[in-house]
Amino acid sequence: EVQMVESGGGAVQTGGSLRLSCAASGDTDSSGGMGWFRQAPGKEREGVAAIGSGAWTKYTDSVKGRFTIYKDPAKNTLNLRMNSLNPEDTAMYYCAARPGRPGDWLPSLDTNQYPYWGQGTQVNVSS
Numbered sequence: 001e002v003q004m005v006e007s008g009g010g011a012v013q014t015g016g017s018l019r020l021s022c023a024a025s026g027d028t029d030s031s032g033g034m035g036w037f038r039q040a041p042g043k044e045r046e047g048v049a050a051i052g053s054g055a056w057t058k059y060t061d062s063v064k065g066r067f068t069i070y071k072d073p074a075k076n077t078l079n080l081r082m083n084s085l086n087p088e089d090t091a092m093y094y095c096a097a098r099p100g101r102p103g104d105w106l107p108s109l110d111t112n113q114y115p116y117w118g119q120g121t122q123v124n125v126s127s
Contacts, residue, residue, distance in 0.1 A: 004028060005097050009121030012085055020121060021079040025114030028116050030097035033107050035114065036069060036080045038091035038123075045094070047109025049080060053100055058107040062088070085125045094122040 008020040024030060049069035050058045057069050063109030068081040078095055096114035108114075 004097065004118035006093065006118045006121040007117055007125045009093060011124040011126065013126050014086050015084050016081045016125070017062045017081070018085065018123060020082065020093055020095075020123075022078040022080075022118055023076065024078070024116075025076075025093075026095055029099040030116070032098040032100035032104055033111075034071075034078045034095065034097045035107065035109065036078075036093060037078055037109075037114075038089075038093045040091040043091075045111050047111060048093070050107035050109050051078070052107035053105050056105075056107055058109055060109060062106050067115055075120050082123075085123075087125050087127050090123060092122050104106060112126060 003025045006022050008018060034046045037045050038048050039045040048060055048063055049067055051069050066084045070079055072079060089098040095117040095118045102108045
């Protein structure tokens with residue numbers, strides 16, 4: 001059974017840091033890559049950071065230089081290190097996985113390409 005669980009969310013002040021972690025198990029197919037997405041109230045879910053089938057990564061412009069996505073093979077987790085947080089980062093953060101496609105080696109921030117999703121972990125950043 002597909003199971004993806006996020007953790008590490010919380011409340012911090014502007015400038016603070018958090019590290020999110022996602023554990024995937026069951027029959028989740030992440031051969032095409034994984035990613036972190038977020039959704040704030042009244043807004044659509046957006047891609048934040050993604051890692052492809054290799055080591056290449058992709059970030060949305062608003063988090064470049066502040067967030068880092070990486071895998072921890074030893075713990076079978078996908079992590080997102082978030083530094084210099086600001087109120088605009090407040091949202092529910094989700095990890096997601098997608099199966100591979102022929103010729104698809106690059107990371108993707110397209111929510112429509114991800115069939116597997118976790119329950120989310122809340123991040124609140126106060127001014």
